[in-house]
Amino acid sequence: MRRISLSALILTAIIVVLAGALVAILLFVASQPPPRRGIQPLVEIAPYEPDSAKWGLNFPNQYSTFLLTEQNAISTTYGGSALISKLERDPRLVTLFAGMAFGVDYNEERGHRLSLKDVRETRRLNEKTPATCYSCKSANPPALWAEMGMREFGKVKFSDMSARITEPVGCANCHEANTMRLIVTNPALEEALAAQGKDWRNFTRQEMRTVVCANCHVEYYFQGDDKYLVFPWSRGTHIEGIAQYYADTGFEDWKYPEAGTSMVKIQHPEYELYTADSTHYRAGVSCADCHMPYARDGAAKFSSHNIKSPLLMAEVACGACHTDVAYVVERTKRIQDQVHETMSAAEDALIAAIESLKAAATDESADQVQLNEARRLHREAQLRWDFVLSENSMGFHNPEEALRILAVAIDMARQAQLKAIAASDAALLAKALQQ
Ligand code: HEC
Ligand code: HEC
Numbered sequence: 001m002r003r004i005s006l007s008a009l010i011l012t013a014i015i016v017v018l019a020g021a022l023v024a025i026l027l028f029v030a031s032q033p034p035p036r037r038g039i040q041p042l043v044e045i046a047p048y049e050p051d052s053a054k055w056g057l058n059f060p061n062q063y064s065t066f067l068l069t070e071q072n073a074i075s076t077t078y079g080g081s082a083l084i085s086k087l088e089r090d091p092r093l094v095t096l097f098a099g100m101a102f103g104v105d106y107n108e109e110r111g112h113r114l115s116l117k118d119v120r121e122t123r124r125l126n127e128k129t130p131a132t133c134y135s136c137k138s139a140n141p142p143a144l145w146a147e148m149g150m151r152e153f154g155k156v157k158f159s160d161m162s163a164r165i166t167e168p169v170g171c172a173n174c175h176e177a178n179t180m181r182l183i184v185t186n187p188a189l190e191e192a193l194a195a196q197g198k199d200w201r202n203f204t205r206q207e208m209r210t211v212v213c214a215n216c217h218v219e220y221y222f223q224g225d226d227k228y229l230v231f232p233w234s235r236g237t238h239i240e241g242i243a244q245y246y247a248d249t250g251f252e253d254w255k256y257p258e259a260g261t262s263m264v265k266i267q268h269p270e271y272e273l274y275t276a277d278s279t280h281y282r283a284g285v286s287c288a289d290c291h292m293p294y295a296r297d298g299a300a301k302f303s304s305h306n307i308k309s310p311l312l313m314a315e316v317a318c319g320a321c322h323t324d325v326a327y328v329v330e331r332t333k334r335i336q337d338q339v340h341e342t343m344s345a346a347e348d349a350l351i352a353a354i355e356s357l358k359a360a361a362t363d364e365s366a367d368q369v370q371l372n373e374a375r376r377l378h379r380e381a382q383l384r385w386d387f388v389l390s391e392n393s394m395g396f397h398n399p400e401e402a403l404r405i406l407a408v409a410i411d412m413a414r415q416a417q418l419k420a421i422a423a424s425d426a427a428l429l430a431k432a433l434q435q
């Protein structure tokens with residue numbers, strides 16, 4: 001009896017202690033602040049702050065991965081980040097861009113942190129280059145556009161603007177300070193979307209994960225004496241719409257030497273090619289899905305800002321959706337090889353057209369109507385081939401569309417060649433008939 005009551009006493013004591021501990025734990029948990037998701041800024045960021053290091057104080061994971069874009073220097077078969085001359089890799093480009101700056105200096109593109117260094121070192125610059133060229137190379141322009149407006153910005157010479165441009169591409173090109181929302185920072189993109197009746201403020205988050213790249217990875221040109229930055233999208237973002245826009249406005253980047261063709265140089269239309277109904281785009285995949293895969297820092301998940309060729313990180317870049325990564329990487333190689341081979345055929349056709357055009361252009365008696373038609377076809381063929389060439393994925397972003405465009409380019413180039421030959425033949429025939 002006494003033994004039982006002693007055990008009961010000990011048991012009761014244990015229960016009381018445990019209950020007390022439980023109450024203490026519950027009180028402790030209840031007194032903790034609620035868990036906060038999302039962004040808790042440590043330091044306030046000024047609107048359009050160009051210095052990414054300041055933003056980096058709040059977001060060390062995004063900042064440290066972003067810094068890695070300065071170190072990347074590995075090549076893939078058709079891309080990567082090594083400093084390679086496209087002209088040395090394919091000397092036909094020297095002929096195809098004869099008479100203009102890209103025929104002199106044209107390198108493989110590299111990481112975002114190198115953007116300012118690379119634009120300053122290119123031999124494509126001259127004393128007439130406008131400040132507009134800094135638009136996509138630096139985190140300073142958004143603040144300058146807010147201060148002086150895009151039109152005034154374009155009127156300044158590149159060299160005169162240089163003192164105010166201190167940062168490569170950075171956080172301010174893609175994010176709104178403090179809210180960290182993805183935003184359109186380039187007025188040219190805002191206007192090009194508006195011209196199609198679109199307002200990015202109504203876009204979904206997934207759409208913005210693609211549209212934010214269109215601040216820079218697009219075809220553009222400098223309009224008029226003000227060198228105003230314009231995306232030629234008012235007739236659509238497909239190659240046909242862009243070609244029509246340039247035909248209607250009669251825009252000319254340079255005159256092809258000896259052939260006399262009025263030419264257009266295409267820039268880097270990743271956004272246009274990708275969104276032209278590609279398989280991935282239709283499936284709702286964004287640029288960031290492949291180029292900014294999620295990474296982990298302990299329990300925290302964040303978007304890697306080390307943007308580079310996804311083939312250098314296929315496990316994470318493709319593996320998020322594809323179970324058989326080796327298979328899709330192999331498919332990618334096949335796609336790129338095919339596009340490369342077709343692109344090569346287009347180059348041969350273009351060079352043949354150029355040779356015939358040069359011969360016809362020096363023939364004083366050549367039929368001018370046919371000669372001009374040959375020039376028009378040369379211009380149209382080359383800008384189509386150039387669209388696929390200067391899009392940096394060797395067709396991967398949209399294989400069907402890339403191959404379709406190249407097929408049209410080859411056909412037009414051969415037509416240009418035939419018309420140029422016919423222009424001289426017509427003159428010979430007329431001469432023969434006179435005699
Ligand atoms: C489905 C995945 C995927 C999507 C979506 C995607 N890309 Fe790519 N991107 C690739 C692959 C693969 C390559 C080829 C890389 C190579 O050849 O090394 C590439 C190449 C590039 C390159 C050249 C990289 C280099 O190393 O030379 C750029 C620039 C680029 N993409 C930008 C974009 C932009 C901008 C978007 C959205 C409009 C986009 N990508 C959407 C997978 C993707
Ligand atoms: C403010 C302009 C700007 C924005 C916005 C931008 N880029 Fe770029 N990007 C560039 C420039 C300029 C380069 C080439 C830099 C160089 O060659 O020095 C580049 C290079 C790249 C490369 C090649 C990197 C390498 O190492 O080969 C990829 C891939 C790329 N960008 C993808 C993207 C994606 C995806 C987005 C959207 C999430 C994006 N970029 C947004 C300007 C921009």
Ligand code: HEC
Nearest residue numbers: 052055056059062063066170171174180205209288302303
């Ligand atoms: C080329 C465009 C681009 C640049 C430059 C850029 N970001 Fe981002 N950032 C993105 C995209 C795209 C996302 C994904 C957003 C989403 O999923 O809603 C993102 C996401 C984020 C997020 C949300 C959390 C996450 O990781 O998904 C933070 C925070 C962030 N970035 C910080 C930064 C900082 C700091 C810098 C400068 C060091 C920076 N970003 C530069 C495009 C960019």
Ligand code: HEC
Nearest residue numbers: 279280283285289290310311317318320321328329331332
């Ligand atoms: C966010 C998801 C997502 C990511 C990331 C992704 N893919 Fe895909 N991919 C898809 C979807 C969805 C399809 C269409 C599948 C289908 O219809 O069967 C697809 C289809 C493909 C196809 C077949 C295309 C065709 O036209 O037949 C290839 C090749 C491919 N992906 C390669 C890649 C590579 C390489 C990467 C990484 C660089 C990648 N994908 C990243 C979702 C993704």
